[in-house]
Amino acid sequence: MAAGKRPLSPHLQIYRPQWTTVLSIAHRFTGLALALSFPLLVYWLVALASGDAAYATALGWFGAWPVKLVLFAASFAFFYHLANGIRHLAWDTGRGFELSQAYASGIAVVIAAVLLTLLSWAFWLTGGGS
Amino acid sequence: MSLRSPLGRALGHGASATGAEHWWQQRVTAVALALLGLWLVVALLGLELGNRAALLAWIGRPLNAALLAVLILTAARHSLLGTRVVVEDYVHGIAKVPLLMALQFLHVIFAAVGVVAVLQIAIGGR
Numbered sequence: 001m002a003a004g005k006r007p008l009s010p011h012l013q014i015y016r017p018q019w020t021t022v023l024s025i026a027h028r029f030t031g032l033a034l035a036l037s038f039p040l041l042v043y044w045l046v047a048l049a050s051g052d053a054a055y056a057t058a059l060g061w062f063g064a065w066p067v068k069l070v071l072f073a074a075s076f077a078f079f080y081h082l083a084n085g086i087r088h089l090a091w092d093t094g095r096g097f098e099l100s101q102a103y104a105s106g107i108a109v110v111i112a113a114v115l116l117t118l119l120s121w122a123f124w125l126t127g128g129g130s
Numbered sequence: 131m132s133l134r135s136p137l138g139r140a141l142g143h144g145a146s147a148t149g150a151e152h153w154w155q156q157r158v159t160a161v162a163l164a165l166l167g168l169w170l171v172v173a174l175l176g177l178e179l180g181n182r183a184a185l186l187a188w189i190g191r192p193l194n195a196a197l198l199a200v201l202i203l204t205a206a207r208h209s210l211l212g213t214r215v216v217v218e219d220y221v222h223g224i225a226k227v228p229l230l231m232a233l234q235f236l237h238v239i240f241a242a243v244g245v246v247a248v249l250q251i252a253i254g255g256r
Contacts, residue, residue, distance in 0.1 A: 028212075028216065031209075031212045031213075031216075032212075032213065032216060034209065035209040035212065035213050038205060038206070038209055038240060039240055041202075041205075041244065042202070042240050042243055042244040042247070045189075045198075045202075045244055045247035045248060045251075046243060046244075046247045048182060048185055048186065048189070048247065048251060049247040049248075049250040049251050049254075052182060055182045059179075059180060078167065078171070082164055082167060082168070085160050085164060086164060088160075089157065089160065089161065092157065120171065120175060123175055124175060
């Protein structure tokens with residue numbers, strides 16, 4: 001049978017989204033988002049090394065609202081990927097695969113990611129660092 | 131029935147002998163990045179991001195510069211391993227190999243530029 005004509009098993013759009021599947025693909029999406037954000041970290045360091053004028057330009061960019069939203073999204077991606085990555089490392093030890101445990105750890109990951117993102121920005125916006 | 135031994139049939143196919151390397155490197159860099167990432171976030175939250183002189187002084191300390199450089203290299207490695215799998219999963223045909231090559235080039239370039247920037251600040255007295 002030609003490769004294109006083989007019968008297919010029921011595909012993604014057939015299934016109802018579940019916590020486990022959505023969080024799984026979210027790990028990949030946040031990983032991609034972080035890969036795309038990596039140049040921002042490099043740009044920040046380059047601007048820092050390049051002088052006062054270059055850093056002022058960079059601050060102007062990072063302070064613009066569309067870029068701020070990107071940074072907010074990137075920070076959430078970071079905390080989500082971090083928390084869910086720890087969940088994956090725990091799975092690598094062979095633990096936590098019962099359905100109830102997988103749901104519980106997934107919900108914990110989402111709560112941790114949202115809280116860490118909001119707390120970080122609240123701390124930063126209220127001038128915690130300076 | 132084939133007269134070839136099971137070992138003979140298995141050898142030379144796929145990622146034999148090196149297949150675990152990708153998986154293991156992904157885990158090692160993941161643990162490193164969990165620690166380095168949290169370190170950087172906590173440090174950045176404690177710094178005045180608008181104050182270039184203060185940031186230069188902070189990066190200028192040997193431990194901070196070293197950890198930043200290691201973070202950049204580790205993040206690039208982890209990111210390359212991850213995005214590589216994404217391309218291998220979803221991109222087929224003629225675009226796949228050039229894209230994999232481009233991914234590696236981009237990761238090496240961004241990592242190199244990032245490390246040089248840190249070293250300029252730490253050693254070059256910017």
